[in-house]
Amino acid sequence: MTKSPSHQRIFRILSDLSAIPAGDIKVEDRLREDLGLDSVSSMELVSMLSEEFAIDVELEEAVKITTVAALLQLADQRAAPQEGAHA
Secondary structure (H helix, E strand, O other): OOOOHHHHHHHHHHHHHHOOOHHHOOOOOEOOOOOOOOHHHHHHHHHHHHHHHOOOOOHHHHOOOOEHHHHHHHHHHHHHHHHOOOO
C-alpha cells in the first residue's frame, strides 16, 4: 500500500517518538501498547501534528486516538476541508 506524503510524515513523527523504524510501523499498531507512547510522548505527538499540519487536537480528542489508523483518519479529515476551501 502506497502512503500519501502526509501519511509518510506521520509515520516519520511516530518513528521519532517511538524509536521504531517508520517502515516497521503498521496502521493497525496501537500507539501505547505497540509503539510504547506514554502520556508525555502522546502530548508531543499532538504538538508535532499541530506544527506539521496546522491541526488542532483537543485533549478529549487526543485520548480517543489509540491506533495509527485513527491518527491517519483524523489527519485526513482535518486536511480535507482546507483542500476544498477555494471553491
